[in-house]
Amino acid sequence: MVRHFEQDLDALRGLVLQMGGAAEAIVQKSVEALKRRDAALCKEVIADDRMLDRMEIDIEERCVSLLARQQPMAGDLRFITAALKISNDLERVGDHAVNIAENAQRLAAEPPLKPLVDIPRMADLASGMLREALDAFVRGDAHRARKLCERDDLVDDLNDQLFRELLTYMIEKPENVTRAMELILVARNLERVADLATNVAEEVVFIAEARIIKHNVEEMVSGQRRDEDFGRT
């Protein structure tokens, strides 16, 4: 007997996954727009973000309705509250992609400053982390979720590296400043996308293990037991 509530939970799970796929795609598209200097693609990114906004609202309404109507307990309760937070994180991914598209639009109007190397690498890492986080979400795999947080350091390192490189461009010639700043902002937005992916991973650990691991990277990586079991003193 498949309970009606189970069907509602499955539908919610499917929506979160769909939204995750859309968030991953929008990040890739925004960086593609940057690489190709493609104004039309930038406009698509903005339209795609609106779809993410709508999905967030849909998920929020469903979660509130499920909380009101089903009085979910235990894993179901953790899943629904986590889905609320994950949809919020994914919506913000969309906003960062829009920022990147806007940077790209401005950069397309000027000659390129330098070949893009670190930014595409950051984009691949960040969208890869999103994909991993959503995979972990589907499988309820806390171990996988914890592992992906290690990659956040790689993204941070690339961001710092790019910042130092662009600084030298700016010091060299004042006319480089505008374009260099745009690229710094692109990198910053990608770094934020990676952070949001780790947020999603933290929610996955909460769903699977009822452990709150945010704000504590070392514990996350080592997976050490702490007195953070939810609800227990």
Next chain:
Amino acid sequence: MTSASGRPVVPPRAPAPPAGPPVLATRDFHLYYGPVHALKGVSLEVLERSVTAVIGPSGCGKSTLLRTFNRMNDLIPGVRTEGQILFGSIDILDRGTDVVELRRRVGMVFQRPNPFPKSIFENVAFGLRMLGLKNRGELEARIEQSLRRAALWEEVKDRLDRSALQLSGGQQQRMCIARCLAIEPEVILMDEPASALDPTATARIEELILDLKAAYTIVIVTHNMQQAARISDRTAFMLDGKLVEVDDTTALFTNPRQKLTEEYITGRFG
């Protein structure tokens, strides 16, 4: 349309359209038990093929209201009414109403399962026999269909000749539902159908109600508002004989319009 921050403002989702035209309706209905004014000007519509839950504290009149829909209150001496009860377009309080036929079309399931002291087969066959069905083959077919619809067939198909009193509480209640379904009602009234049952049996009844609403209109009285939240499409809140508020269930439990409703559902009453 964009907000001040430039982000698009998505209009709130329109409420789902009602399930169908009203099947039952009360219009400014009053009921008195002697001098006691038990129902005060209740106007409520019950929509087709939906589940309408009636909630409220003890003594608010919800069971009394339920019993008006099949004129069970006629059986209580000293009852006086004003106003209309419509079933479709007909006022069932008219003198000419065939009450027996009304109670076939508007069936009832009670709080305590009330199997007859007969076999399971004879329990479900009872109403059919009263309606004149004699053909054994057809009886068997109708009984099987009803027991399947009540999600009980698999459990009892090999012991239909055993006494219904041997069934568990939850099974007895599903058999009573099958007995009701056998005579093909359009509406099923349920007065606290699960309150005498354990949580597992309750869950099965709730799932059954969710399945049944595809074909039947259901009105359920329950003191358990979480149950109302789980299974109903619309919820009516009654207090002291009055209908305070009726709305789409999600709307009522997330954003009730009346302060009294909010106080009741958040447990701030009394």
